[in-house]
Amino acid sequence: MERYDLVYQLYDDYDTETLREYQAFVDVFPAVDSRVALEHWQGANEELEHRKNEIRSDFASGETFAEVASRANRDQAFTALDLEAKYGRAVNVLVLDVDETLRSAGSTDNEIPRDTLHELTEFHEAGVPIVICTGQTLENVKGFAIQGLGSEIVHSGELSIVYEAGTGVFTPGHGADTKQLLYEELDDEIRDVFDDVRSRVLPEAPEDLRRGCHLQGNEFNVTMKPNYETGSTKARETIDTALVYLIDLLADAVGTALESNDDGNGTAVLDDETVVDWTRAFYADQDPEIRGVLESEGAYPDLEPDAVPDTLADVLERIDVAYYEADAAEIGSLELNKVVGVERALDVLDVDDPFSLVMGDSKSDLRVMQWVDETDAGIAAAPEHASQDTLEHVLETDELVFDRGKSVDILRTVYALNRLARLD
Numbered sequence: 454m455e456r457y458d459l460v461y462q463l464y465d466d467y468d469t470e471t472l473r474e475y476q477a478f479v480d481v482f483p484a485v486d487s488r489v490a491l492e493h494w495q496g497a498n499e500e501l502e503h504r505k506n507e508i509r510s511d512f513a514s515g516e517t518f519a520e521v522a523s524r525a526n527r528d529q530a531f532t533a534l535d536l537e538a539k540y541g542r543a544v545n546v547l548v549l550d551v552d553e554t555l556r557s558a559g560s561t562d563n564e565i566p567r568d569t570l571h572e573l574t575e576f577h578e579a580g581v582p583i584v585i586c587t588g589q590t591l592e593n594v595k596g597f598a599i600q601g602l603g604s605e606i607v608h609s610g611e612l613s614i615v616y617e618a619g620t621g622v623f624t625p626g627h628g629a630d631t632k633q634l635l636y637e638e639l640d641d642e643i644r645d646v647f648d649d650v651r652s653r654v655l656p657e658a659p660e661d662l663r664r665g666c667h668l669q670g671n672e673f674n675v676t677m678k679p680n681y682e683t684g685s686t687k688a689r690e691t692i693d694t695a696l697v698y699l700i701d702l703l704a705d706a707v708g709t710a711l712e713s714n715d716d717g718n719g720t721a722v723l724d725d726e727t728v729v730d731w732t733r734a735f736y737a738d739q740d741p742e743i744r745g746v747l748e749s750e751g752a753y754p755d756l757e758p759d760a761v762p763d764t765l766a767d768v769l770e771r772i773d774v775a776y777y778e779a780d781a782a783e784i785g786s787l788e789l790n791k792v793v794g795v796e797r798a799l800d801v802l803d804v805d806d807p808f809s810l811v812m813g814d815s816k817s818d819l820r821v822m823q824w825v826d827e828t829d830a831g832i833a834a835a836p837e838h839a840s841q842d843t844l845e846h847v848l849e850t851d852e853l854v855f856d857r858g859k860s861v862d863i864l865r866t867v868y869a870l871n872r873l874a875r876l877d
Contacts, residue, residue, distance in 0.1 A: 619794030
């Protein structure tokens with residue numbers, strides 16, 4: 454009997470919904486010092502095993518189908534079958550964004566749900582390395598990773614943290630490769646620009662902006678965050694203003710660097726106002742969201758981006774300006790994006806033939822998704838509220854879109870994929 458027919462039989466002939474309810478209860482039941490509660494858990498566990506045993510005895514690959522039915526619903530199981538038929542292999546590494554992916558403000562109280570954490574633990578126990586790939590600082594990520602997954606997993610040597618969108622990689626338990634500061638590999642010209650912007654970004658900000666923003670405690674990237682609730686009207690107004698300010702400050706820092714490196718070929722003839730206008734035009738052309746903010750703030754220049762002088766464009770093409778609506782305005786190095794960080798993490802984890810699940814919501818995650826697609830190195834998933842380009846990419850590949858706060862649905866699909874792939 455073909456595998457699809459077996460899965461139809463599994464979900465048609467057995468009460469898999471109740472089976473999953475027992476599995477979920479057994480998996481996430483909190484540790485309590487109560488004899489009554491313990492007896493209740495033991496009873497549920499016995500019933501779970503009874504129901505699994507029925508499936509085990511009725512299918513040639515009964516263990517596989519019992520585990521699939523206990524964790525994945527019908528749609529997830531058939532999606533897993535489609536993925537297995539298309540790619541013919543299991544996922545051997547997870548590459549996961551955090552904010553608005555594993556957890557979502559307003560839906561999961563900004564904490565990673567317990568069922569998601571449990572599924573991640575299951576993958577770890579199955580020997581699948583985890584790469585947490587985020588724009589957050591290392592200390593923030595370490596804190597919630599240890600709290601959610603436990604110190605044993607974080608320091609197991611099978612988990613890596615790509616932080617600040619790829620400026621550093623932290624992989625505990627790997628000696629000299631445990632912490633890699635990738636930004637130290639950049640040349641002095643770019644590092645000087647970032648040092649200049651960082652030293653001036655708050656002291657020189659207008660008073661209203663200085664009161665409304667704070668600087669995220671990054672090691673390298675310069676990220677302005679609102680002092681208001683993310684997503685609120687005040688946060689949006691503040692970040693829109695911050696974006697224009699940050700672009701102009703970057704323009705000044707790059708202009709200063711170009712003047713100091715002037716070789717007599719005309720770089721220095723660009724005055725401060727001209728450099729600002731060219732820089733605004735350059736980044737408006739790179740990102741329609743940035744252009745929209747510049748236009749709404751009355752800061753969009755009447756200039757053709759193709760005419761930006763090569764000496765200026767050569768530097769700006771190495772620096773990323775990122776806008777996250779009502780959340781953050783940021784500059785980072787395009788030479789140190791999440792792809793670079795993930796590649797370094799996979800090298801340290803010794804994953805030499807990756808087939809990864811990449812989950813994320815932003816343009817920085819999209820770069821990783823495109824990389825694994827171009828290199829046949831994985832699949833991509835995104836929440837329904839992801840950025841438009843990210844969502845379009847996911848829909849054009851395997852349509853792995855999940856509801857806000859429900860990253861566990863994709864993890865269960867991939868769990869089923871990995872189980873079914875073992876049957877080959």
